[in-house]
Amino acid sequence: MLGPRIAEGSSCEVYEWGGPDKIVKLFYADTPPQAVELEYGNNNAVWECGLPVARPYERVNWEGRDGIVFERVAGDTLVSRLFARLNAMEPIDAELRLLADVLHRIHRTSPPGIVTDQKANLKGIIARPPSLTPDETAALHAYLDRLPAKRQLCQGDANPNNLLIRDVDGEAVMIDWMHASLGNPAADVAEVCVMLEYAVLPPEMPEEAKRFFEESREAAYRLFIDEYCRSSGMTEAEIRDWYVPLAARAIASGAIPEEQTARLAALIRERLHAEKIEE
CATH class of the missing domain: 3.30.200.20 (Phosphorylase Kinase; domain 1)
Known part of the structure; x- marks a missing residue:
């Protein structure tokens, strides 16, 4: 077999x-x-x-x-499509619109059988990120507790590597549902936004492609978040509130470059510090 x-x-x-x-x-x-x-x-x-x-x-x-x-889904991952576009120095608008549309479709569906609580699951994944001190980790978990809770279907791992595009018809297929949960859809969207704003491209990518991405990064973020907010009615502020735990999740994965880890740790510290001042 x-x-x-x-x-x-x-x-x-x-x-x-x-x-x-x-x-x-x-x-x-x-x-x-x-x-x-x-x-x-x-x-x-x-x-x-x-x-x-x-x-x-x-x-x-x-x-x-x-x-x-x-x-078996024969096709490319969305990440490979994105990299191909960047290597050709072409806009990634169509791919980001597709991802926003798929996420919105997921978030407005209510399947029976999904029972995992989003916040509890995120806490388990995050645990204690090696880049943060024990006090910072405690503040991070308290921050997550304060975020608005909902009971909508969330994919829980909205990495573009988990979206496949079928060769035969161009249909999008979302895979890897181990972390599906009931919670706030802003978390799924924030995971993509954190990637767009803070990603460090692989060293093997051509320098021209890296420069093109840096020059178009803000426009790509703007297109994706505007597309999702337009269709869902969610606000950009609601999504950005989830940056802290989703940045910690990315660090906890151990799958991102050191430079990106440092950027995300700085983001977390900055947001937690601002929260403390506001209190």
Whole structure:
């Protein structure tokens, strides 16, 4: 059943499964079974509601490793599309509009079966970021507690790497639903905005592409946030209030460059300091 390996992530490997039309997401042995069951249940819930997601088929176990079988989505990630545009020094407007539209579609859906609390989940992910002191971490958690709570569907990991564009029809498909939760949609949007405003491009990208991104960064942010706010009725201020915990989440992932980590840690400290002064 197990075919060639297609991809590798921080918690799993992805293989072809029984032919070209299915894949299996095989989790590493240290992944708790409850986490695998949660992702499978979340995927079923959003699939049954008609959201643009990969169809989940079944849970499996292969040589002691838990896995989930999905339909195979042949296409590019949104990140690869963005990088291709930047390398060609072309605007990324269409890609950002697509992401804003998909997120808004997710946020206005109410699937039964999603039970994770957004704030509790974020606290678990953030834990104690290595860039912050214990006092800063305590202030960060208190800040998160004060943010407006809602009970809307949130994807919980709105990284553009998790949005695939099908080759056959250009349809967008959102993957990786382990952190789906009920909460405030501003968090999903803030995750993208923090990336747009603070991302450090990979060193292998051409210098011309990096300069083009720096010159167009503000316009890209403006387009994305205006597009989402226009369709959702949310305000930019509501979204920016969530920058602090989402910046901490990015740091906690351990998957961003040191320069970007430093930028985000400075952002967190600045916001927490401003909060303390206001109190």
